[in-house]
Amino acid sequence: MSQTVDLSLATRASDPDAVPGLIKDINNLHSSLKEGDEETRHKLAIKARSLLQSLLTPREQMLQHTWADPGLDAAIITGVDVGLWKLMVKNGVDTPQKVEDLAKSVGMDPVLLGRLLRHVCAMGHLEEVAQDEYKLTNFAKSLSLDVIGDGYVALLGGIGRSPIEFFKFLRETKWQNPIDAAHTAMHASYNTDLPNCFEYLRSIGMGPQTNHHMGGYRQGRLPWMHPTVYPVEKTLFADADTSPDATLVVDVAGGLGHDINEFKKYYPNHPGKLILQDLPVVIADVKGLDTSIQLMPHDFLAEQPIKGARAYFMHSILHDWPDDVCIKILSRLADAMKPGYSKLLIFECVIPRTGAYWEATAGDILMMTQLSALERTEDHWRQLIEGSGLKLKITKFWSSGQSDIENLIECELA
Structure with missing residues (x-):
């Protein structure tokens, strides 16, 4: 017998019975929260989100998704684009600031800016001092940082239509799981023949913003070379070739060099050479790296x-x-590895079989809609690396300990 949902369900709290237990859990977690305790903070944030979702009605959640969040994105992106957030920080991070003065400085209609900032405030990201006068929150202050603010311009302003119009792409592909890097929702949404979203973003002048985002989303996570993640000195330094021409680490497609530069800071007395590789257009933008790190233009295919x-x-x-492109990338590395000596280190999300965290699942949808790619489970990683005829084997998954968003996958030649 078919069932229907009564409309009244959409106007009642989603799960009021869960509220007392969630409040108890939140109080218990808060009592044990200490400075720098990321695991407890992470658990507390999940419980707080569950509490809010339990109290919101489905109607309110629908309006948040379709009205409030897109409106907030519009205001944030505009602010980044005109330099508003940097201006407000320059004026004083704790200084009340009037819309009229800000509008004059950035060349905007004060009525327009007032409407945008009013919504940013209503969404909890500015503090209202008086009518059309605001103070920055920590979030709004952070929007002045290129590694935070530029992500909005690149991912939403540059390629934001791809996930929104994904359903249209699926209609055309008869709802098949996307696996073709040359035919993605991004290609369909932006009617482009460029190879991928990175090339498209560079073509519209958003290469620097994309690179900034690549560094920004990793902030706050433990780096792969942290002693609690991977024992570098024991596994890489021990028995390493110390001759002048020997290479210790090649950072393949390492972007602007965030990882390799951090490695140098952790282990300034490392043996061998450190090499950063990426496409020529990316290497040309690299700045501020330790001068001992060698820059090398290279296409990983x-x-x-x-x-x-x-x-x-x-x-x-x-x-x-x-997978088909990954096999080509991995085969090039396997061919270069020295048996019994070289290691392949892959620092990526590993999605658990159950209980996946939202950053991992969001990343999976992002990869799917922009690149016809994916975040992988442990089973999928084993299938890709060990079951594709690459002559590679996984020796260990090293957990980052931060809700296992990223693992270091250590591989050797089989």
């Missing part, structure tokens, strides 16, 4: 020019590509 390095490292690279 071409033959790997550095043979027999102690370690080849990739951070959030394979999740950009479906």
